[in-house]
Amino acid sequence: MAFEGLAERLQGTIQRIKGKGKVTEQDVKEMTREVRLALLEADVNFKVVKDFVKRIKERAVGQEVMESLTPGQQVIKVVKDELTELMGGEQSKIAVADRPPTVIMMVGLQGAGKTTTTGKLANLLRKKYNRNPLLVAADVYRPAAINQLETLGKQLNMPVFSLGTEANPVDIANQAIEQAKAEHQDYVIIDTAGRLHVDNDLMDELEQIKSNVNPDEIFLVVDAMTGQDAVNVAESFNEQLDVTGVVLTKLDGDTRGGAALSIKAVTDKPIKFAGMGEKLDELEAFHPERMASRILGMGDVLSLIEKAQDTVDQNKAKELEEKMRSASFTFDDFLEQMGQVRNMGPLEDLIGMLPGANKMKGLKNVQFDEKQLSHVEAIIQSMTKQERQDPGVMNASRKKRIAKGAGRSVSEVNRLLKQFEEMKKMMKQMTNMQKGKKGKGMKFPFM
Amino acid sequence: MSFFQKLKEKFSGDTGNQQEAQPEKYKEGLSKTRGSFSSKINDLVARYRKVDEDFFEDLEEILISADVGVTAVMDLIDDLKMEVKRRNIKDSGEMKEVISEKLVDIYYGDKDEEPEKLQLHEDGLSVILFVGVNGVGKTTTIGKMAHQLKQEGKKVILAAGDTFRAGAIEQLEVWGERAGVDVIKHNAGSDPAAVVFDGIQAARSRGADVLLCDTAGRLQNKVNLMNELAKVKKVISREVPNGPQEVLLVLDATTGQNAMSQAKTFSEATDVSGIVLTKLDGTAKGGIVLAIRNELQIPVKYVGLGEKVTDLQAFDAHAFVYGLFADMLEEETS
Numbered sequence: 001m002a003f004e005g006l007a008e009r010l011q012g013t014i015q016r017i018k019g020k021g022k023v024t025e026q027d028v029k030e031m032t033r034e035v036r037l038a039l040l041e042a043d044v045n046f047k048v049v050k051d052f053v054k055r056i057k058e059r060a061v062g063q064e065v066m067e068s069l070t071p072g073q074q075v076i077k078v079v080k081d082e083l084t085e086l087m088g089g090e091q092s093k094i095a096v097a098d099r100p101p102t103v104i105m106m107v108g109l110q111g112a113g114k115t116t117t118t119g120k121l122a123n124l125l126r127k128k129y130n131r132n133p134l135l136v137a138a139d140v141y142r143p144a145a146i147n148q149l150e151t152l153g154k155q156l157n158m159p160v161f162s163l164g165t166e167a168n169p170v171d172i173a174n175q176a177i178e179q180a181k182a183e184h185q186d187y188v189i190i191d192t193a194g195r196l197h198v199d200n201d202l203m204d205e206l207e208q209i210k211s212n213v214n215p216d217e218i219f220l221v222v223d224a225m226t227g228q229d230a231v232n233v234a235e236s237f238n239e240q241l242d243v244t245g246v247v248l249t250k251l252d253g254d255t256r257g258g259a260a261l262s263i264k265a266v267t268d269k270p271i272k273f274a275g276m277g278e279k280l281d282e283l284e285a286f287h288p289e290r291m292a293s294r295i296l297g298m299g300d301v302l303s304l305i306e307k308a309q310d311t312v313d314q315n316k317a318k319e320l321e322e323k324m325r326s327a328s329f330t331f332d333d334f335l336e337q338m339g340q341v342r343n344m345g346p347l348e349d350l351i352g353m354l355p356g357a358n359k360m361k362g363l364k365n366v367q368f369d370e371k372q373l374s375h376v377e378a379i380i381q382s383m384t385k386q387e388r389q390d391p392g393v394m395n396a397s398r399k400k401r402i403a404k405g406a407g408r409s410v411s412e413v414n415r416l417l418k419q420f421e422e423m424k425k426m427m428k429q430m431t432n433m434q435k436g437k438k439g440k441g442m443k444f445p446f447m
Numbered sequence: 448m449s450f451f452q453k454l455k456e457k458f459s460g461d462t463g464n465q466q467e468a469q470p471e472k473y474k475e476g477l478s479k480t481r482g483s484f485s486s487k488i489n490d491l492v493a494r495y496r497k498v499d500e501d502f503f504e505d506l507e508e509i510l511i512s513a514d515v516g517v518t519a520v521m522d523l524i525d526d527l528k529m530e531v532k533r534r535n536i537k538d539s540g541e542m543k544e545v546i547s548e549k550l551v552d553i554y555y556g557d558k559d560e561e562p563e564k565l566q567l568h569e570d571g572l573s574v575i576l577f578v579g580v581n582g583v584g585k586t587t588t589i590g591k592m593a594h595q596l597k598q599e600g601k602k603v604i605l606a607a608g609d610t611f612r613a614g615a616i617e618q619l620e621v622w623g624e625r626a627g628v629d630v631i632k633h634n635a636g637s638d639p640a641a642v643v644f645d646g647i648q649a650a651r652s653r654g655a656d657v658l659l660c661d662t663a664g665r666l667q668n669k670v671n672l673m674n675e676l677a678k679v680k681k682v683i684s685r686e687v688p689n690g691p692q693e694v695l696l697v698l699d700a701t702t703g704q705n706a707m708s709q710a711k712t713f714s715e716a717t718d719v720s721g722i723v724l725t726k727l728d729g730t731a732k733g734g735i736v737l738a739i740r741n742e743l744q745i746p747v748k749y750v751g752l753g754e755k756v757t758d759l760q761a762f763d764a765h766a767f768v769y770g771l772f773a774d775m776l777e778e779e780t781s
């Protein structure tokens with residue numbers, strides 16, 4: 001995709017700030033501008049963006065960012081915090097009626113994925129909650145919509161209620177519930193026809209179904225690729241029907257999905273599920289946090305930052321950075337750093353979270369074997385204090401002793417020593433790059 | 448009175464009663480604004496006294512809210528600002544030329560301002576392949592187009608190439624029945640390329656003029672499915688001279704910036720020759736097609752303005768650009 005994530009967008013500004021040591025209001029303004037652009041490119045509605053950026057600005061010109069040592073990251077963190085807050089917590093619960101059946105109504109625009117989601121939801125109810133749902137084909141308008149639901153019912157081996165295309169959707173819904181009661185089916189999922197939110201007749205029809213069947217849930221099904229119009233759609237449906245939740249479909253595509261934020265902002269209804277594929281078991285609980293990262297287009301660098309903040313002792317990290325700069329990095333530091341990084345989780349995951357990490361020479365296609373890390377630890381731990389501080393004293397007999405102590409071969413010890421020297425060189429390069437004006441130096445949050 | 452309020456007054460005089468249902472109004476706009484768009488833009492600008500930041504901010508918001516895309520909008524605004532400086536434009540009167548030029552320019556570039564028609568064989572079989580993501584309205588568009596082509600006296604055959612989605616074949620059959628054209632189908636789950644192949648053979652032996660090939664909706668980041676589509680296209684190219692005559696990407700007007708990615712990826716796989724922009728009868732504007740045209744040179748050939756068969760209409764850039772502003776005009780006075 002041609003879009004840049006927020007992190008990349010902020011790079012330029014951050015680079016400049018670094019040289020200055022103090023963040024001005026102008027800098028904050030520039031950063032919030034980038035935030036605005038990133039959100040707009042992700043299809044967040046411009047009005048929602050406006051409000052959002054205003055709040056960011058307020059927080060950013062306050063102490064939080066301007067007095068922070070890492071203003072760029074702080075801005076990202078503030079944005080992420082606000083975004084996650086706006087998106088709300090995770091909520092994938094489905095209502096249960098006091099007296100069965102529980103009635104769920106699926107509503108939305110044409111082509112959003114209501115019928116497919118109806119099938120997926122029924123599947124989920126049976127698999128996860130051990131329920132026994134009845135699918136109701138109330139889309140009498142689109143050619144073969146009933147047929148589609150019936151086919152899904154066959155695939156799932158679940159009953160589908162339909163009265164053909166001549167029946168009134170309100171009657172269909174009413175009768176379906178009677179049947180569900182008679183057959184002791186505890187969930188009824190009504191698949192309604194897709195309609196435009198500005199089509200008054202059809203919107204009235206939904207209201208009628210609603211007032212007749214008294215649904216426990218009304219799910220608004222929205223295509224994750226929806227653009228600026230998401231607010232209009234969500235607002236209209238919510239105003240007329242007071243929906244209880246949102247299902248975001250086609251999230252397995254490569255859209256940023258800013259519509260999620262727009263919808264949440266205008267309706268304040270939880271996004272409960274996400275469609276993640278064409279198969280009937282590909283409906284997942286919606287993760288607001290992941291969505292926030294996705295909208296910002298930053299991989300999971302945010303959770304990486306958080307992880308780092310949680311696990312890395314800030315003072316030690318500073319010390320480490322100093323050492324790297326002065327190239328006085330020792331095996332002790334290496335061990336320490338390894339321990340801290342490992343605390344954050346599997347290395348491959350961490351590398352994967354770094355934007356642009358796979359473009360870095362040393363990291364490309366590296367397979368990390370956790371066992372190997374343990375071996376490395378063992379080798380270092382078999383060194384004397386002196387050896388750790390100054391690998392230069394190493395000779396053949398020392399290497400032999402270390403290998404024996406670690407239970408590894410001498411060649412492995414040799415390899416580690418070589419790698420360590422190379423790493424030191426690389427660090428020097430990286431710190432030099434960071435000092436340079438436009439280098440692509442990466443600042444690890446834990447360095 | 449604000450700029451847009453005035454603008455709306457100007458427009459409402461021509462577009463009739465604003466209380467009309469949305470689709471009606473839009474169509475009204477479509478038919479009536481054709482040809483007079485530039486003069487309206489002129490009036491629009493003339494009523495705005497000063498060309499200042501507020502003016503540009505308003506313009507920016509209109510365009511962004513129509514999904515034109517942030518980069519394209521910024522570029523346009525920058526262009527306009529430059530022009531203002533270069534020509535030393537202070538009052539809005541002189542602005543009118545610039546703005547109307549630039550807006551339609553995004554779409555047409557240096558090309559002729561002619562609506563692009565379907566490229567069909569005069570004699571012999573023409574094949575049109577329909578592609579797009581899930582739920583954009585491929586099958587519906589085929590149904591409508593089949594109807595229209597038949598009205599024009601062409602013999603049309605449909606190939607039910609969506610063998611994946613439940614009920615897709617039946618859906619196309621219903622459309623075939625309505626339009627009174629034959630549908631070539633295999634069982635659900637069979638190879639779409641084989642269906643299309645059979646469609647071509649049937650079209651040949653029955654002396655059809657046009658074969659419309661439906662395909663299953665697919666998200667453009669699914670490499671396997673895109674390869675499958677490329678294969679379908681290869682079969683057509685092999686069987687029909689210069690075929691397919693058209694590869695139409697169906698885009699949902701409610702789609703945001705992802706439409707660009709769709710256009711790019713589907714073009715790579717199937718060499719898209721035109722776009723059908725559906726669901727324009729809602730409040731969505733589909734402004735991203737401006738950027739798509741600008742960046743990928745893919746023209747919009749048809750727009751979907753409603754559920755009726757006749758609601759599939761040839762694209763008109765002037766009417767479309769007018770549509771980008773329609774809501775703004777209403778908001779200002781309400």
